[in-house]
Amino acid sequence: MASKFINITLKIWRQKNGTTKGGLETYGLNNVSTDSSFLEMLDQLNEQLINERKEPVAFDHDCREGICGSCSLYINGRAHGPDRGVTTCQLHMRTFKDGETIYVEPWRSRAFPVIKDLVVDRSAFDRIQQAGGFVSVNTSGRTIDANATPIPKADADKAFEAAACIGCGACVASCKNGSAMLFVGAKVSQYALLPQGKVEAQQRVLNMVRQMDEEGFGNCTNTGACEVECPKGISIENIARMNREYLKAIVTED
Amino acid sequence: MSKSALLSSSIAKKYWMAITGLFLCLFLVGHLLGNLQLILKTGEEGRRAFNEYAYFMSHNIVIKVMSYATYLSILFHAIDGIMLAVQNKKARPVAYAYNKPGANSSSASRNMAVLGSAIFIFIAIHMSNFWWKMKYSSDPMPLHLMTKDISVSMGQNPLTGQEMKNTITVTYALTTNGDYIEYSYIDPQTKKKMDIVEVKDHVKFYAKDKDVEIGEGYKDLHSLTVAFFGQDRSKEGVPANKNAGLAVTLYVLAMLVLSFHLWHGFASAFQSLGMNHPRYTPAIRAFGKVFSIVVPLLFAIIPILLFINK
Numbered sequence: 369m370a371s372k373f374i375n376i377t378l379k380i381w382r383q384k385n386g387t388t389k390g391g392l393e394t395y396g397l398n399n400v401s402t403d404s405s406f407l408e409m410l411d412q413l414n415e416q417l418i419n420e421r422k423e424p425v426a427f428d429h430d431c432r433e434g435i436c437g438s439c440s441l442y443i444n445g446r447a448h449g450p451d452r453g454v455t456t457c458q459l460h461m462r463t464f465k466d467g468e469t470i471y472v473e474p475w476r477s478r479a480f481p482v483i484k485d486l487v488v489d490r491s492a493f494d495r496i497q498q499a500g501g502f503v504s505v506n507t508s509g510r511t512i513d514a515n516a517t518p519i520p521k522a523d524a525d526k527a528f529e530a531a532a533c534i535g536c537g538a539c540v541a542s543c544k545n546g547s548a549m550l551f552v553g554a555k556v557s558q559y560a561l562l563p564q565g566k567v568e569a570q571q572r573v574l575n576m577v578r579q580m581d582e583e584g585f586g587n588c589t590n591t592g593a594c595e596v597e598c599p600k601g602i603s604i605e606n607i608a609r610m611n612r613e614y615l616k617a618i619v620t621e622d
Numbered sequence: 623m624s625k626s627a628l629l630s631s632s633i634a635k636k637y638w639m640a641i642t643g644l645f646l647c648l649f650l651v652g653h654l655l656g657n658l659q660l661i662l663k664t665g666e667e668g669r670r671a672f673n674e675y676a677y678f679m680s681h682n683i684v685i686k687v688m689s690y691a692t693y694l695s696i697l698f699h700a701i702d703g704i705m706l707a708v709q710n711k712k713a714r715p716v717a718y719a720y721n722k723p724g725a726n727s728s729s730a731s732r733n734m735a736v737l738g739s740a741i742f743i744f745i746a747i748h749m750s751n752f753w754w755k756m757k758y759s760s761d762p763m764p765l766h767l768m769t770k771d772i773s774v775s776m777g778q779n780p781l782t783g784q785e786m787k788n789t790i791t792v793t794y795a796l797t798t799n800g801d802y803i804e805y806s807y808i809d810p811q812t813k814k815k816m817d818i819v820e821v822k823d824h825v826k827f828y829a830k831d832k833d834v835e836i837g838e839g840y841k842d843l844h845s846l847t848v849a850f851f852g853q854d855r856s857k858e859g860v861p862a863n864k865n866a867g868l869a870v871t872l873y874v875l876a877m878l879v880l881s882f883h884l885w886h887g888f889a890s891a892f893q894s895l896g897m898n899h900p901r902y903t904p905a906i907r908a909f910g911k912v913f914s915i916v917v918p919l920l921f922a923i924i925p926i927l928l929f930i931n932k
Contacts, residue, residue, distance in 0.1 A: 379719070379720075381719070392719055442718060444720060444722065445718065445720045445721045445722030445723075445725070446722050446725055446726070450725075471719060471720035473718055473719060473720070476714050476716050476717065476718055477713060477714055478712060478713050478714065478715055479713070542726055544710070544714075544723060544727070544732050545710035545713055545714075546710070546713030546714040547632075547710070547713070549632075577631055577632065577633055578631070580632070581630075581631060581632050584712070584713060585632075585713055586632075586709060586710035586712075586713030586714070587632045587635060587636065587706045587709055587710055588632070588636065588894075589706070589710070589731065589732075589734060589890070590731065590886070590890040590893045590894065591726075591727035591728070591731040591732055591886075592726070592727055592731065593723065593726040593727040596725075596726035596727070597726055604893065604898070605898045607893070607898075608893050608896045608897065608898030609896065609898070610633070610896075611633055611636070611637075611893075611894060611895065611896035612896030613896075614631075614633045614634075614896075615633075615637065615895075615896055618631075618634065
């Protein structure tokens, strides 16, 4: 496919830091290759801003191959833009029309405060993980091979699908309630399905849900927006599994 | 079991929403079956059947327990729902300048709190129109009288006060002239109307001056209801509601709102309770959609038919 060049108008959220008020700024950007990714387009904009002696737009990015979950942008009213099953770095400018106005905003959540421009602090997810999103393993040297434990294929597959979560926060950003239940559901499920995770299952779900609530995320109302916008296609089946695990845990807790 | 987890955690709140919501779905089915009697049986037979059913519903102890469970469910569902909605609002203090929620979720699922609030207002109005009048209001309530056979054995004839030597059967044919205060006794032999009956406590018939209960009438909820939706029941003491058209319109609108609420709510309750399975979830979803259309539709048809057939 021959590459094309388009001219676009960008409305980008600019905010100096967490304590100042932000607002949308309008920028014109010409000669954007339709083959470039959305992040490359922002690089191009930043070059233009630097040449104009202006402050470049701050945005999160790292691997640029859809695996790290850094590129958290709310584009034209949707997390990671209009395409499904992609992160922002996997979104290409061919998705947009010549002359189009594109809105770019940071994730909006009380638990994800804006640090600068489009960069938000997602350490709330880290704290949820620290509350129970792990398996305690003795690493003193006498470890046993994980493959020595037989696991049904179907369970392994489901655990793997849940573990595909990259913690990008698109679920929180898309949810009208700013709920983190798809993230926590995935993190609970990936262990709940495996024998290694069953040992700490009860405390894991209780601690992770408590931390999630403390961080100020909203409550799930099963709209299903999260699974639609999730770049890794994680199903809300994982939220149901977390709900089951939680019910089991609160009725059997000492 | 920690108390705080059971009441305040985000997931436990959803369990309560789901349990009370599903219980209210059961209530809807029961209520609907009762209401359908209004159109399935017509005439005097229908009136009698409905009023006997209403009497049963307000006097049976099992129903009483269920009714309190229903009141509690409505209140809990509403209060819990408001608490959830307030928390959810707080979770996003700065709104998106440009948002396209329609791309990933249904409008019903995003507006459960608004739909629920509208239903709550409807329930309050609905209960003041019928439940309050039936149970607590001191306003005159039309009574539905039926011929009552009362066997009187030895003792005193409650109507005449005469001593009776033998077992006799006296039939009291009680009729109403439309005014709830004036009930009269028609002697079965002579067919003469005799002014010897009075009404106490709205439903109890007493022989005048003798203080002897000779029968009990049914509160005429049937006439009250059909008159509310436009039919003239002046003969029974309730003239047609002048604003019946408005009443029918609002009722149908409320059922439309209920339909949207159930469209998302029914299957959502199962998800909240952790029931999501590739084999059963599609069936639950399908049943939920059918339920959300059929139940409100049948509810709405009743006042429409009553209004059309006035």
